[in-house]
Amino acid sequence: MTLEMTSSATSAGRKPTLPWLRNIRVSAIGTSPTLDVASRVLRQLGAQVRTGLEAADLDDAEVVLVDRIGGAAEPAATYLDSVAKRNKAVWVTASAYGLETSRADARASDLSLMAAGGILGHSRIGDEWAPTLPPRALGQKLVGYVVAVSAMHALHSWRADGKPVHVDVPAQGAVIATGLALEMAHALARCPDQGGSARYGAPSGFFTCQDGAVYVLALEEHQWRAFRDALTPALKSVITLEDARANADFVNERLAEWTADRTMEECERILQGAGVPCTAVNTVASFVERSHSIGRSIELQGPAAQALPAEITEIPADHVDEQRATSPLSLADLRVLDAGHVLAVPLAAAWLGAMGAQVSKLEDPQRLDIYRRRGPFAVGESGLDRSAYFNQLNFCKTSLDVNVGQPDADLDVRKFDVVMHNLTPKRAKAVGVDTETVLGTGSPILAFSSSGFGGRGDWSGYRAYGHNIHAFAGLVSGTRDARGEMGDMGTPWADPLTSAAVAAWVLAWSLSPERTNGVGIDISMAELTAAQLTELIDADPSSSYDSDEVGREFFLRVPGTAQLLAVSLHDSNDRARFETVIGRPLPDITTRGELVDLGALDQQNLTELLLAEGIAVSPVFTSHDLARDEFVRSTGLFRPVRSSALGVYEVTGLPWKFVGQPRTELQAAPERRVD
Structure with missing residues (x-):
């Protein structure tokens, strides 16, 4: 079967919504950047979404979304009891640090969240300067994608056993597991060289x-x-x-x-x-x-704007297994082929594997993943099974070797429900995982192509790394460093954002009551990144760094240490409580993210004192700080896996958990078993 995109395809292009979640009702209590993104994702995937509700207005929704990141009047313990009584199916709560932790009632802002998640610690132009701040709400928006993914994971669980599920999404963990994925791998594997952009x-x-x-x-x-x-x-x-x-x-x-x-x-x-x-x-x-100008009709504003921008191709399937195609697929029955490399697709596939899907990692023995080959390697000792990045992004998968281009190459994509890759068009075709080949089998397969700039158009062959995409999509032009000059985040953001988006697409498709078409999803990471920056379209980038008249956001240098605290004061009450703790007035702050030096302070444990007063504050962590941090370790975010090559090592697991249940156990990444 040959796929002609313009004639045989049932439809091709951008779709405002898809029908996959059409039987799911979602109610979002309140408003926030996190809830806005999560609601828009679920609505685009077909759910019936009501937003801005009061807690008393809940209907018979299968999914309830709540954001407590910025704080809540009801203590966490009381809230947990209330949810246990009211939850009928799935209830998802975004919290600052986790509902079942010692910081269950703590608040966070986007500034303190990006500091707590390690992003700002890796976005410094020098120790004497404050970190480089990205545009506002970027961290909270990313948490919104994680909330949507976790909601669909919980829907699978609820449908499997009928037991209501309360999902806790700690925002700090969500940022660590996504935006800090590579740097965290470097720290957990104790790599001696520099990680992230420093390499x-x-x-x-x-x-x-x-x-x-x-x-x-x-x-x-x-x-x-x-x-x-x-x-x-x-x-x-x-x-x-x-x-x-x-x-x-x-x-x-x-x-x-x-x-x-x-x-x-x-x-x-x-x-x-x-x-x-x-x-x-x-x-x-x-x-x-x-x-x-090149024919990719991306819309970022108005009713056509999407949280998950993508070009979609659908064709009727010729070979349909009625039993599998006419009811939702359980995670245990979901068969996923990860033919990707580096970060975006492998991380999405690892999450799906951790949720219970059957994930196969395709590898060409003659052209192994660059992360597997180049490292950085655990404790500095090279080896194909010792790559910190590869191991961090490929847990919960089984190995599938395909000798691409050789007579014995045998890849039958019809054995899979989902085929995903982020290869170049030429390489994808050689491997046999390009959309035309996959949909051309006539099977009802979900085929993903993720690339920097999309698989169609003049940029389809362009090469890019994360920072290239930041520049191309407008993130760099909208970011100012501590000197007021154009800057960039120090960690890849487009890649893990895409990972969450890919996971959302797959979960929604698996929950669909029917799958009788072959569906191709063409994701441009640049378009997805730009979709987070709509407020910059008609604005002067410098204006987002103006200090608010009432609230203040700044960095405080802790006396006698090299540590910085990220502090957000939302109103005059916050300011008064802050000044009471530090014992002196706060000087005038004219720029968001300004570095403040208050001189000698008598207080010890300043972070905990401010958190106890309801202030959104966090140390500016690096990945190495977080790897040692007692609180983060107490949450169980870092999961042990057992390897024949490395023994027991740690990876960053799923950044959410089901309340009252243990965290998911993970399996180590596939190993080559070659010294």
Whole structure:
């Protein structure tokens, strides 16, 4: 069967809603950025959603959503008892630190959440500067996606045994498990080298052009060779990627000279044409305009705006197993093929495996995942089973080797309900997991293609890493560092955001009362990232850093230490309580995220004192801080797995739990068992 997207397809393009959750009723109590995202995700996937309700207005909804991140009048213990009496099916509560923890009644703001989740600790331009703050509510929005995913996980549980489920989604854990995934892997595996963005050498960073800037990054030897050729003869003396990292200043200086004489789109076109990840630093508005110019009709505002932007293709299936296709699929029966690599798709598949799905990890023995090959490696000892990143992102999967391009290659995608990848179009076709091949089998399969810029259009072959996508989607142009200059988050954000989105799509599809079509989902990570930034479309980026007239958000340097506290004061009462704790007046603060030095303070345990007063506050953690933090460890977020190569090691597990139940046990990532 040959799939013709324009003729045989039942429908293709963007759909306002899908019918998969059409029998599910959702009630959201109150309003917040977290509830807004979760509600929009579930509505787009077909649920009947009512928002902005009072607690007394609940109907017979199967799913109730509540946000206690910013605090609540009702103590957690009383709230838990109340939910136990009222919950009829699924109740999901987003809390700051977890309803069953010692901080059950603590509050968080987006600022303190990003500090508590380790993001701001990895977004520093220097120890003397405050962290780089992304646009407002970015962390709370990400938690909204996790809330939606956890709700559908709970729906599966409720349908399996009929017992009501109360899901606790600690916002701190949600950010750690997503936005800090790589850095957390590095810390938990005790890797001696630097993790995250610090591991980049050259070329890497932002480079000024005639009309703006581009972000360029080369991590692979073949990318370096292509980059070196593009800048010939300027880099003739630098032979290998390792040489480039040893001469990073020289390489970046040559690139700066090269970009200075060209426009953003010219630099992008030349380097991407050579296979080098290079992207223009767009505003959100210019990203939308450019997307429309190449035929990708992304809408970020108005009724057509979506929480899960994607292009969807549906075709009638020729081969339908009536028993499997005409009722929801249980997680235990859900068969998922993870043909992805690096971060976005593998993390989504790991979550699905942890929820109970049968997940197979496709690997080509001749071309293993870059994370498996490059590390960083546990305690600095190399080995295919010792990669911190690979192990963090591939738990709860079984191995499936496919010798791509060889006569003995045998991949039958019809054995799976879901096939997902984030490969280049050429590689996906060679493996046999591209949408055309998968839907062409005539089976009712959900086929995912996740890429930086979408699988259709002029950018479909573009290479990108997380920071390229941040730049392209408008996140970088909307972010200011402590000097007031354009900046970026220090951790990948687009990738784990996509992981949560992919998991949401799969869970909704599995809950559908029928699946008689083959469905292709084409996800552009840049579009999904831009969907978080709609408030920047018509705004001056600097305006989001203006200090509020009543509330204040700032960083406080703890005297006698190198530690910073992120503090949010929402009103005059917060300010009065803060000043009482520190014993002095707070100076005027003119910029959101300003660094304040109050001199010597007598108080010990300042964080706990402020939390007890209802202040949204957190130390600015790094992943290594969190790996040692007694409170985070007490929540059970870090889960032990047993490995033949490493013995017992830890990974970051699912960032939610069912109240009153133990956390999910996990299995180690598939191993090659090669020294």
